[in-house]
Amino acid sequence: MQLARDTTVTITPASSVLTLASVSGPASLTKAGAGILEANQIDIAGGLNVSAGNVKLLDSGGATRNAVTSLNIAGVATVDLASNALVVDYTGASVAAAVRSLLVTGRGTGSWNAAGLTSSTADGTQTALGFVEASDLGGAVPPVFGTVDSTAVLVRYTLMGDADLNGSVDSVDFNFLAANFGASSQKWLEGDFNYDGAVDTVDFNSLAANFGAALPASSFGALIPEPTSLAIIGLLGVSLSRRLRKNKASGRPVHGMRGVWALCPARRDANTLVVGLIKQ
Ligand SMILES: [Ca+2]
Ligand SMILES: [Ca+2]
Numbered sequence: 001m002q003l004a005r006d007t008t009v010t011i012t013p014a015s016s017v018l019t020l021a022s023v024s025g026p027a028s029l030t031k032a033g034a035g036i037l038e039a040n041q042i043d044i045a046g047g048l049n050v051s052a053g054n055v056k057l058l059d060s061g062g063a064t065r066n067a068v069t070s071l072n073i074a075g076v077a078t079v080d081l082a083s084n085a086l087v088v089d090y091t092g093a094s095v096a097a098a099v100r101s102l103l104v105t106g107r108g109t110g111s112w113n114a115a116g117l118t119s120s121t122a123d124g125t126q127t128a129l130g131f132v133e134a135s136d137l138g139g140a141v142p143p144v145f146g147t148v149d150s151t152a153v154l155v156r157y158t159l160m161g162d163a164d165l166n167g168s169v170d171s172v173d174f175n176f177l178a179a180n181f182g183a184s185s186q187k188w189l190e191g192d193f194n195y196d197g198a199v200d201t202v203d204f205n206s207l208a209a210n211f212g213a214a215l216p217a218s219s220f221g222a223l224i225p226e227p228t229s230l231a232i233i234g235l236l237g238v239s240l241s242r243r244l245r246k247n248k249a250s251g252r253p254v255h256g257m258r259g260v261w262a263l264c265p266a267r268r269d270a271n272t273l274v275v276g277l278i279k280q
């Protein structure tokens with residue numbers, strides 16, 4: 001559906017479903033009514049406003065890029081991103097905090113099945129929706145988001161622990177988490193994968209469980225197997241060990257590391273520290 005001008009689509013009653021291949025054009029889309037609007041893709045140079053009901057982006061065998069210039073979801077309404085990606089290409093003041101608030105409500109109690117910006121594909125254990133301010137990625141915007149300017153908020157379905165939203169969980173993600181460990185009021189990029197603001201052992205365990213795994217490039221089959229738990233422990237242990245030694249040698253505090261020590265019941269060396277965290 002090509003939008004030539006701002007358009008309101010009303011779907012009612014709640015059991016009604018309107019399925020569109022794609023929605024594009026230089027205009028805003030408002031979805032009203034308690035029914036469901038399904039689409040393979042929404043890529044518009046305008047806002048997406050959902051005053052009621054559900055807008056669902058369909059799974060299509062790979063992460064589809066969707067784009068809007070603003071996103072408004074009423075309290076009882078839902079945008080279901082499923083396994084896809086969304087660019088909120090705003091102008092002016094950042095909308096990152098507002099998008100995060102929509103994700104917090106969409107996550108609900110952890111199952112990603114509540115009103116707001118949510119994902120019926122995410123399970124909240126292995127997968128979730130992550131978000132990031134594009135400018136915080138330092139130019140390393142994952143290809144799934146296409147070309148974006150510095151004023152854009154990026155959201156995608158991905159693995160828990162994938163801080164930089166590139167679809168895999170590795171040492172880059174771990175370093176984001178480690179640098180902020182023990183801090184509060186943090187965001188996904190900084191290692192808060194369960195949206196409580198804190199970067200702690202819950203987030204660490206999510207990352208550790210997916211360490212070495214990647215989203216399938218073009219299918220939704222089994223995730224690429226991760227290495228053994230022992231390998232995860234060893235790798236993370238080495239990384240933390242280096243940080244701690246650096247801290248000790250310089251005499252200067254490394255941000256976040258105090259929290260790691262405080263949480264560890266057995267801290268004779270760095271490897272013991274990490275094993276202790278994983279076992280919590
Ligand atoms: Ca922009
Ligand atoms: Ca990553």
Ligand SMILES: [Ca+2]
Binds near residue numbers: 191193196197200203
């Ligand atoms: Ca957290």
